[in-house]
Amino acid sequence: MTGRVVARAGSFAIAPHRVAAMVLRHWYLLTSSWPRLLELIYWPALQLITWGFSQTYISQNAGFFARAGGTFIGAVMLWDILFRGQLGFSMSFLEEMWSRNLGNLMMSPLKVSEFVASLMVMSVIRLMIGVIPMTVLAIAFFGFNLYGLGLALVAFFCNLIFTSWSVGLIASGLVLRNGLGAEGLAWTLMFGLMPLTCVYYPVTVLPSWLQALAWCLPPTYVFEGMRALLGERVYRSDLMMEALALNLVLLAVAIGVFAVLLRSARINGSLVQTGE
């Protein structure tokens, strides 16, 4: 049934000019609103500085943390890629709900696949605006060069952004189906994954039954990979490939869930009433 639903939700062929039009729409919005731009930079920078100084203090007093190098700072930055990527996706979607523009878009030739593609592009743009200043601060304050991870960073980034899009798609679908009363999910859904993805501690810390669950989530592989790279100087390509495979499954599930929620929104009239 899901396959039929997905097919009805819209073909996957994408017209770049319509995706570009939507990206332009959000670019106009970002550049017209300094608070929106500041918000993108403010929180990641604050978080980095707080955790960075915490790590500096702890590493001076504990042997393990001294050996762990930039593990904490790295975890903070990679978590922000994951969280901010999802938030960038969901916020761009919510902007359409807040401005009551969704009806205009749904009645335009913009396909669902193009709308989703534009949200993906915007999530990367918003992420870059927030993360690039953070990486500069990390170098300046803590001597931690994220770009020094080289190709590993590309693998980390791609896997995290794929997961963020999947979670963003599900959060957006829930808001589409249930109205703005559900917008809190866009802010909090990712935090539900935080304990299981083992951002700040190794998977082995979890009870064995929870470890099995943790290994079902792609970010777990990324954070384990990051600890292996920074702690043991080993790049675990096997972990990255497993994360990629899981991400493909997760993205397919998220597309299916979004399609079902969109169909449900058409049935219960949520697209006409986009309030609470």
Add this chain to the structure above:
Amino acid sequence: MTSPRPPATQDPAPLPGAAIEVERLVKVYKTTRAVDGISFRIGRGSVTGLLGGNGAGKTTTIAMIMGLVRPTSGRVRVLGCVMPDESEKVLGRMNFESPYVDMPMRLTVRQNLNVFGRLYAVSDVRARIAELAAEFDLGEFLDRPSGKLSSGQKTRVALAKALINKPELLLLDEPTASLDPDTADWVRARLESFRKATGATILLASHNMLEVERLCDRVIIMKRGRIEDDDSPAAIMQRYNRDTLEEVFLDVARGRTVAAAS
């Protein structure tokens, strides 16, 4: 009471010359039957008014025609395509304006029209915006944020957006709601000139009977999800023995039948 509409055809093929075909359309929200088995066909190039009191089912009907709401049963075809399943094939040839949607408030009028022009693949967006700015007198606020416009200015911008792709089919949901009489009259004149120039089909839902009399060559009156009457404004007024559509509207709203009214 008028005779019921003829039964919908069993033939799934689209009728030639029809811009909109609605067949035995039903929409049920939980326990509420918002639209109850209506059928009608709107020919290309016509202007049709959809009338009815609050809760008559007009907005739900238009939403199903636009593909925003999936019918519980029955079928809607727009320009030959079944909605919402084939909406992607036809949405570029139609457009709409409604007081229930807005354009992004922080974007200027020009930016909004630019975005929608690109979404509709208008070949020369800049030239089209200039045309619309001249036609709808948008020049003085073209570079002002849309959220800082008056109601009248917002309506003009919404209409400019609705015409940006020169649609074959234009759906209007209360296009002059909350406008002063002068601006409303101005909007009606623009719609008339657009229709004359392009031969577009227009379906409009309205509570303004003068507007409907002036613009429409056909009127569909809805009540409690059903069609109460469907004819030209003149024929309907004659049938109810009334001088204005407003009087007919009141007759229908208060349950007075054709026989009682006459």
